[in-house]
Amino acid sequence: MNTNEPNLSSALPSWKTSALLGLGIAALALLLRLPSMGESLWVDELHTAWVVSDGIQEVPERAAMGNQASLYFLIVWAWAQLTGLSEWSLRLPSLIGGVCCVALITMIAHRWSRDVWVAVAAGAIAAIDIDWIFFATEARVYGFVQVIAVMQVVLAWQIVQHDRQRDWVFLVIATVGSFYFHYSTLLFSICLAAFMWLLSDSPSQRHRLLKASGCVAVGVAIALTHLSSIFDRRENWAQFITATSQNEWTRWVTALAALVPVALLASIYARRWSAEAKRVVLIGGMVFLPIAAAWCTTATGLAAIFFGRYLISSETLIPLLLVSLASLVPARMWRIGGVIVSVVIAFGLRTPHSLGPMRGEDWRTVVASVATDLENSTESTDVLIASGLIESDVLRLPSKRQPPFMEKWESYSLLPIESIYSLPEHAGQHFGLTYTRPGEATPQYLHRSAPDRPIVLIVRGTRETADQVVKNFLNSVPDRKYEVTIPETQAARVQWRVLLPQDVNADEGN
Known part of the structure; x- marks a missing residue:
């Protein structure tokens, strides 16, 4: 037997088992997020409350005044008509999105790794992470952005493997939807298209990528006027976003640290190009390339976007990169040991100091x-x-x-x-x-x-x-x-x- 290749069972685990794992980790995530749901809204969330506090006709203009797309606010406005305005009602859509994303990560991890330990580790890292908790309890769009980012890369991986038409259709819809949730996701989607082109095996697949990109471009073009006006005011963000921000560098160093044990093991065992190695390139590229591009645009003054919430799509994929790296390790005991160490690192570096208020603006x-x-x-x-x-x-x-x-x-x-x-x-x-x-x-x-x-x-x-x-x-x-x-x-x-x-x-x- 070639010990340099992952010794994973060819049989996929049952959806029932994956779903049960996802529900279990999601329950943990929910418990960790509930204590922050009732604290006072902070100023960004108060913008959400203001946008949805009157008629639906006011929503697009008020969202645009805060340099935001309107899709998320339309959803929250409709929800607020049923529940009224309160901290809980405004944050509940984000809570649902954030908890569902944890469940989705766990289920995908189980399907990809075919290992319960790896799936639980990936889900646990997502459940306990301070940024994941923060965005799931914030009346802003980022919980939705996380879910769509996971959907985008899963669809992209399906396309790279199987090139099915339905996956292309869903990917176009998800990409356009992500853009209209938050404009900053355009960078993530461009990087995803670049890696799909790089990993495509046939001219026909690249041709379909060009057609899909054209469809996305048409969908994005509707918002070009608003995007142009935001770009003209880009110096505003340079007042608080810098390429040397200690907060941002700390965020990425601590978030990526959990990958180190499994990455070291994968580097020992990975010797040949395989489907699992190709997946590492795709997911790893989608973690690192948007971050690097955002740093460059910020450092050069082109656009100040080296900011955690603008790069939340990439941060969301870190548990999936852990799973992809673990899939390259054939020895199960080493694989389990590696992900356990990763969880310990994440627990030490990425959990909040206490459960409860996180924003500090009462x-x-x-x-x-x-x-x-x-x-x-x-x-x-x-x-x-x-x-x-x-x-x-x-x-x-x-x-x-x-x-x-x-x-x-x-x-x-x-x-x-x-x-x-x-x-x-x-x-x-x-x-x-x-x-x-x-x-x-x-x-x-x-x-x-x-x-x-x-x-x-x-x-x-x-x-x-x-x-x-x-x-x-x-x-x-x-x-x-x-x-x-x-x-x-x-x-x-x-x-x-x-x-x-x-x-x-x-x-x-x-």
Whole structure:
């Protein structure tokens, strides 16, 4: 017997066994995710709440204002019509997607490896991973993106092996659907097409790949105008996405570390080109090439996309790469030992420190506290909010240059306090503040505000950030004077201050 080739049974395991394994690991994944479902939404999730809080006709435009495709938000909007707006209802679609993805990974791992131990290891790594838990409990699109990424590579592998027409049709649908869930998946899909071309065995298969790519291009072309406008604003993301980000390098080093034991074993045993080796090239390429491409576009300034959530499709495939590498190891005991060590590494490096709140932005508590303050106040009070939304910089435009839809951008900048968490009706107005130079009075505020009104200033950030925002505001209105007070109820990443107007003339007289 050739010990350099995997000694796997030719008989595929039953779907029933694969499904039971998937359900078991999915149950574990669900238990690990439930404690995070009820925490306060953070600002990205509050954008989701704002997008779906009114009529369906508002969804595409509001999604586009946040540089997002609308498909995910349409799904959440329909769901919210049945369940209402709450942390649980907004996050439940992502939870379903994330848990289903864990089950799918486990089932595929069992089918590919024909080994229960390998399947359980792959599923366990997906179940306990901090990023997987985070995205499955976040009211954003990434849980759906993960599921489709797995479907795309499985279909691609089926095509490379069997070249069936139905697989091509499903792959085109999945690719276009992935794009309209999140535009950043286009990079992943382009890389997938490149590896399918590389691994194709016949000219006819490559010809079908070209036709499928043409169909995808037609589907993508509908959104080119929106993509172009996002690309024109790409410098916005460069403010927080860099090629040298310690957070991103830590993410990838720790996520990929679990592959090392099995990769070492595979390198010892793999000697010949085989179907299993071809699968390693496909899955491994789809893990590493999008990451490398994103790093290059970020480092060169072309597009800042070296960011975990923009590369979640590649990260999702790491357990499947583990499975593919394990399939190259013929000695079962070595294979089992390797995946056990991989799980231990993943457990040590990739599990959250505790189960529960993961986001650290308690808008719910702060907005409720501000609401109580406004209800108890008899004065007309303005509310200013520095929400940390990049797009709010449009509010810096001078009055004569403001576009006719400025009211919508003002509403966008106020979304943390005008959707699921809202303030009561009160005398006074709400104003958004910009992302850069946060705290500076905007043209809208200077034009519409009254100097004798108290101000509630809400800031996304730490105590130090809030103090700086207050300082920026006071410096931008030198003709006004305020006494700044810090209410007792604060949150770690959301702060608020009360600014009480003082009589400047009286102070000068004294």
